[in-house]
Amino acid sequence: MLTCLPGVLSKDDVADFRRIMDASEWEDGRSTAGAQSAMVKRNEQLPPDGEVARKLGNRIISALTSNPRFIAAAIPLQIFPPLFNRYAADSGHHFGLHVDNAIRGDRLTGLRIRTDLSVTLFLAEPEDYDGGELVIEDTYGSHEVKLPAGDCVLYPSTSLHLVTPVTRGTRVASFFWLQSMIRDDQARSMIFDLDTAIQALVERLGRDDPETVKLTGIYHNLIRYWAEV
Ligand SMILES: O=C(O)CCC(=O)C(=O)O
Ligand SMILES: [Fe+2]
Structure with a gap:
């Protein structure tokens, strides 16, 4: 099941996130990719163990865990510390077809989860960039997702998915995984x-x-x- 959650972050929160993120150092997104996804991943990320990612990530977890629709849809057991990425048109960024790693371990906390659900929280408005659709394949076909800033989508981590090339502007997002109490x-x-x-x-x-x-x-x-x- 693919679930969209509107307004997880307010527009004021998004603007605050963007101010902090735009002033941070970014690194090659392949630092957290598995062997197959590293071959098709072209984007940038905030350093996953850095203070900026951890602080902003905790704000996302607080917003989600007080969102009744998120709890109802995900029935979360453990949420992996959120990561942050961006895809810039002038660097030809995109992320080809891949499946997320089944298990994710966090170096700082020792947390280890089975990835049941993948989450993208959009942090740029759709009119500010072209391309950058998240395309998720399931048994009913392909679904293109591009949501307003502050909204998020949950989709099964078993799905093959990709992000189409960004051809104008920059797509900014947070992405992470969770283990649900209900695996199936x-x-x-x-x-x-x-x-x-x-x-x-x-x-x-x-x-x-x-x-x-x-x-x-x-x-x-x-x-x-x-x-x-
Ligand atoms: O940028 C996104 O929306 C998804 C990123 C992704 O699929 C990944 O990092 O595994
Ligand atoms: Fe992915």
């Missing part, structure tokens, strides 16, 4: 759909309606059945 994408999608339907029923019938209570029980029991914590 289909199971997690069903839990999310059930949750969304229950929330709509609660609005119409109230939280203490007997059928709503039963469905809420089923929601928790499915999580009990599937979750690894």
